[in-house]
Amino acid sequence: MELFLMALTTGIMVGGIYALVALGWVLIYKCSGVLNLAMGELTLIGAYTSLGFYSMGIPFLLSLLFSLIIGLILGILTERIFLDKLIGEPVLTVIMVTVGLSFFFKGTVEFIWGVDTKVFDPSVFPIEPIRLGPLIIGQVYLWSFLAAMILLVIFVCFFKYTRWGLAMQATADDEMAALSLGISARFVYAAAWAIAFMAAGVGGTLLGNINGLNISVGYLGLLVLPAVVLGGLNSVPGAIVGGIIIGVLENFSGTYLDKYFPGGVKEIAPFAFMAIFLLFKPYGLWGWERIERV
Amino acid sequence: MSTTWLPCGDYHQSYREDHAWFQTAFIKGKMFILAVVLLVFVPWLADSYWISVCNQVGYTVLGALGVQLLIGFCGQVTLGHAAFIAVGAYTSTLLILEFPWPRFILDIGLAYPISIGAAAVVAGFWSVLFGLPSARVKGFYLILTTMAAQFITVDFIITQYVSQIGGRGQAFSLPPGTIKIGPWVIDSDIKVYYMMIVLSTLCIMGIANLLRSRAGRAWVAIRDNDISAEVMGINIIKYKLLAFFVAGAIGGVAGAFWISNLAAISPEHFTWFWSLWLVGVILIGGVGSIHGAIFGSIFMVVVMELLQLAVMPLAGEYPKLLMDFLFVKEAAFGLAICIFMIFEPNGLAYRWWQVKNYFNLWPFSY
Numbered sequence: 001m002e003l004f005l006m007a008l009t010t011g012i013m014v015g016g017i018y019a020l021v022a023l024g025w026v027l028i029y030k031c032s033g034v035l036n037l038a039m040g041e042l043t044l045i046g047a048y049t050s051l052g053f054y055s056m057g058i059p060f061l062l063s064l065l066f067s068l069i070i071g072l073i074l075g076i077l078t079e080r081i082f083l084d085k086l087i088g089e090p091v092l093t094v095i096m097v098t099v100g101l102s103f104f105f106k107g108t109v110e111f112i113w114g115v116d117t118k119v120f121d122p123s124v125f126p127i128e129p130i131r132l133g134p135l136i137i138g139q140v141y142l143w144s145f146l147a148a149m150i151l152l153v154i155f156v157c158f159f160k161y162t163r164w165g166l167a168m169q170a171t172a173d174d175e176m177a178a179l180s181l182g183i184s185a186r187f188v189y190a191a192a193w194a195i196a197f198m199a200a201g202v203g204g205t206l207l208g209n210i211n212g213l214n215i216s217v218g219y220l221g222l223l224v225l226p227a228v229v230l231g232g233l234n235s236v237p238g239a240i241v242g243g244i245i246i247g248v249l250e251n252f253s254g255t256y257l258d259k260y261f262p263g264g265v266k267e268i269a270p271f272a273f274m275a276i277f278l279l280f281k282p283y284g285l286w287g288w289e290r291i292e293r294v
Numbered sequence: 295m296s297t298t299w300l301p302c303g304d305y306h307q308s309y310r311e312d313h314a315w316f317q318t319a320f321i322k323g324k325m326f327i328l329a330v331v332l333l334v335f336v337p338w339l340a341d342s343y344w345i346s347v348c349n350q351v352g353y354t355v356l357g358a359l360g361v362q363l364l365i366g367f368c369g370q371v372t373l374g375h376a377a378f379i380a381v382g383a384y385t386s387t388l389l390i391l392e393f394p395w396p397r398f399i400l401d402i403g404l405a406y407p408i409s410i411g412a413a414a415v416v417a418g419f420w421s422v423l424f425g426l427p428s429a430r431v432k433g434f435y436l437i438l439t440t441m442a443a444q445f446i447t448v449d450f451i452i453t454q455y456v457s458q459i460g461g462r463g464q465a466f467s468l469p470p471g472t473i474k475i476g477p478w479v480i481d482s483d484i485k486v487y488y489m490m491i492v493l494s495t496l497c498i499m500g501i502a503n504l505l506r507s508r509a510g511r512a513w514v515a516i517r518d519n520d521i522s523a524e525v526m527g528i529n530i531i532k533y534k535l536l537a538f539f540v541a542g543a544i545g546g547v548a549g550a551f552w553i554s555n556l557a558a559i560s561p562e563h564f565t566w567f568w569s570l571w572l573v574g575v576i577l578i579g580g581v582g583s584i585h586g587a588i589f590g591s592i593f594m595v596v597v598m599e600l601l602q603l604a605v606m607p608l609a610g611e612y613p614k615l616l617m618d619f620l621f622v623k624e625a626a627f628g629l630a631i632c633i634f635m636i637f638e639p640n641g642l643a644y645r646w647w648q649v650k651n652y653f654n655l656w657p658f659s660y
Contacts, residue, residue, distance in 0.1 A: 035434050085636050091433060092371055096577050097635045099373075099570055103628025110621040111614075225438055233434070261454070268450045271442040275427060278439060282431045 002134050007255040008248060009135060013145035014210075015247020020148045021203040021220060022227040022239035023155060024196030030172035030234050031192040034083060035091065038098045039200060040221020041105035046071050046201015047208045047217055048113050051120060060124045064205060071201040075194035083193070084186065102221075110215060117214040124209055144206040151202055152240060155195070159236075164191060172234075219267070223250070226274035232287020241285070246270050301654045313506070332491055337484055345483045347599055349555055352490030354575060354591035356548035359497055359584070360541035361572045366582040367505060368537035369517030370428055371437050374444035375545055375572050380564035381420045381447065382413035382546025383553050384456055387466050389413075390473070392459065403474040406554075413550035414543040420447070421542020422535050429531045432520065444566050453561045465560035473554045480554045493551050497544050502584055504540065513537055517582075567624075574631045580641025589642040597630070598623055 021043060028036050049070050053063030082101060086094050125140045159165035170178040171188040179185055200221070207217050227246040231238020253269035283289045301320075306312045316322045336348065357379055364370045389409035399405055424443035428436050457465075473480045480486055504510050512533040515523040524530050553559055571594070579590020602619060609616035634641065 035437075082632055082636065089635075089639065092365070092581075093577075093635050093639055095371075095434070095437070096573065097632050100574070100628040100631030100635065103570070104625050104632065105628070107621045107623070107625025107628060111618050111625065114618075222441070225441070229435065229438060261450075265450070268445055271445045275439045275442040275446075278431050278435050279427055282435055 007251040011248030011251035013141040015244035016145040016148040019240040019243030022224045022243040024199035026239040032189045038102035040218035041102045042200035043204030044218045047204030050205045068198045071197035072194045075197035076190045079190045079193040117212045119212045226270040232284030235286035238286040351595045358575045358587040360544040362576045362587040364541045368513040372440040374440035376564040376568040377444045377447035378417045378421045378542040378545035379549040382417040382549030385413040385416045386550035403476045410550040414546040417546025418539040418543035421538045425538030465558040467558040578634045580643030583643040586643040
C-alpha cells in the first residue's frame with residue numbers, strides 16, 4: 001500500500017512537469033497545426049540556459065527568468081525563420097522540419113555543453129525529504145510540482161483573460177474568422193512558439209533539478225507525445241490530465257513491472273501503452289474526431 | 295513525378311516497348327557504362343577509405359529503400375525503420391553464431407546467405423506486427439506507433455533480452471571467417487563493396503518491379519487517397535501490411551548486409567537517430583522515387599564526409615570542432631533537412647528529372 005501511494009504521488013508530481021511541457025505542445029498544434037517533434041530539444045535549451053546562468057552565481061529564480069526571456073526570443077526566431085515559410089505545406093514536410101530542428105538544437109546543445117551530467121550546484125531545493133504520514137517525498141518533487149502547477153494556472157489565466165490569450169484561442173478555433181476580426185495569425189504563431197519554448201524550458205529546468213541535467217532530459221520531449229495522444233491532440237485539459245497520467249503510469253510500471261521485465265520497462269511503458277491505446281481510441285480522451293471526406 | 299519523356303522522334307510501337315525496363319538503346323548504353331564504372335572503375339581507382347564510404351552509401355540506400363516504399367509510395371510515415379534493420383542484423387548474427395548448422399552447409403558457405411534470407415523474413419513479419427495499427431490509425435498517430443516500434447524493439451527487447459543470449463553482454467562480435475558466401479570469405483572492404491552492389495541492385499530491381507505490378511499501383515492509390523482507394527475496391531489493409539512486410543524485409547537485408555562490415559553488433563548502431571536519418575535521406579533525395587533514395591544516400595553520406603574533411607584544417611585552431619564532430623554532424627544534418635524542406639521540397643530527384651528531360655527534349659522541346 002505504501003509502495004502504491006509512493007508511486008502514485010511521485011507519478012503525479014513528475015506528471016505535473018510533463019503536463020506543463022505537453023501544454024506547450026498542444027498550444028503549437030492548436031494555433032498553427034504543427035506537430036512538433038522538437039519538444040525535447042526545447043526543454044534541453046531552456047534547462048541548459050538556466051543552468052548556465054545559475055552556475056554563474058545568479059539566483060535561481062532570476063536565472064529561470066533569464067532563460068524564459070531567451071526562450072521567448074528563440075521561440076519567435078524559430079517560428080519566423082523556419083516554420084513561417086511552411087504554412088500550408090503537407091503534414092510530413094512540417095513534421096520533418098521539426099525533426100530537423102530537433103537535430104539542429106540537439107547537436108548545438110551537445111556541442112556547447114557536452115554530454116556529461118551536470119547538476120545545479122549548490123542544489124536549489126533542500127535535500128531533506130518531507131514526511132506526510134507514511135509518505136516520504138523529496139522536496140524537489142514537491143516544489144517542482146508546485147511550480148509547474150503555478151505556471152499552468154498562469155498560462156490558463158493568460159488564455160482566458162488577456163487580449164493576446166483570447167486572440168490565440170480564437171485563432172485555434174477558427175483561423176479564417178479570427179483573421180477577419182483583425183487578429184494577426186503570424187503574431188499568434190510566434191506567440192505559441194514562444195510560450196512553448198518557455199514552458200518547455202521551465203519543465204526542463206525542474207527535471208534537471210530532480211536527476212541532474214544531461215541529454216536524456218530531452219527524452220521528456222518524447223514522453224510528451226504519449227501524453228498528448230492520451231488527452232487528445234487539441235485539448236488543453238487533455239494535455240494536463242494526459243501528462244499526469246503518463247507520469248503515474250511511468251512510475252507504476254517502474255515500481256511493479258520491473259520485477260518481471262528487468263531493465264528499461266519504465267521508459268518503454270508509456271509508448272507501449274500509447275500504441276495499444278491508439279488502437280481503441282485514436283482521438284484520445286477529449287480530442288476532436290475528424291471526419292474525412294473524399 | 296511523372297515519367298521521363300522520350301527524345302523527340304522516338305515512339306513506342308508496342309506495349310512491350312512501352313513497359314520495357316530500358317526504353318532506348320541509349321539508356322541501355324548508359325546503364326552498361328554505369329555498371330562498368332561501379333564494378334570496375336570504382337574499386338580500381340578508389341582507396342580503401344572511399345570504398346568504405348561507398349559501402350556506407352550502399353547500406354543507407356538499402357535502408358532508405360524500405361522507408362521510401364512506406365513513405366514515398368504507400369504514404370505510411372514511419373519513424374522506426376532502424377528497428378527492422380536491427381531485427382535483420384540480429385537475426386542474421388544469431389543464426390550464424392548460435393544455430394547448429396549441418397557440416398556440409400558450412401563447408402559450401404551457405405550459412406550467411408541463408409541467414410540473410412531468414413533475416414529478411416523475420417524483419418518483414420516484425421514490421422507487419424507494428425504495421426497492424428495502420429489498419430486503424432494514420433498520419434501522425436501512425437508516426438507515434440512506429441516510434442513505439444523503435445523504442446520497444448531496440449531499446450527494450452534487443453538491449454535487455456536479445457543481447458543476453460550467449461552471455462556476451464552488450465555486443466556480439468562475429469569471429470573472422472564466419473561471414474562467407476560460397477567459397478568467398480567477406481573480410482575486406484572491397485568484398486563488402488561487391489556484395490553491396492549485388493544486394494542493392496537486386497533490391498532496387500525488386501522494388502522497381504513491384505511498383506509496376508498490381509501491388510505497386512495499389513500502394514500509390516492508397517498514398518494518394520486511401521478512402522478513394524478503398525472505394526475502388528483495393529483491400530487497403532492487405533496492401534498496407536504488404537508494404538510494411540516488403541519494407542521490413544529490405545530493412546532486414548540491409549541489417550544482415552551491414553553485419554559484414556561491423557566488427558561488433560550492438561544496439562547503438564540502430565538508434566532512433568538512424569531511423570530519422572533514413573527519413574531525412576529520402577526527403578532530401580525526393581519522396582516518391584527510387585532515384586530519391588539513391589541520390590539522398592549519396593548526398594548525405596558524401597556531404598558528411600566532405601564536412602569532416604573541411605573541418606580537418608580548422609581543427610588546429612578549434613580542436614573542439616573535430617573532437618565533437620558527431621554533434622556538428624547532427625546539427626548540420628538537421629539544418630540540411632530544414633533547408634531542403636523549405637527551399638527544395640521536391641528533393642534532388644526532381645532536379646535530376648528536370649535535367650534529364652531538358653537534355654532528352656533538346657533542341658526541340660515541343
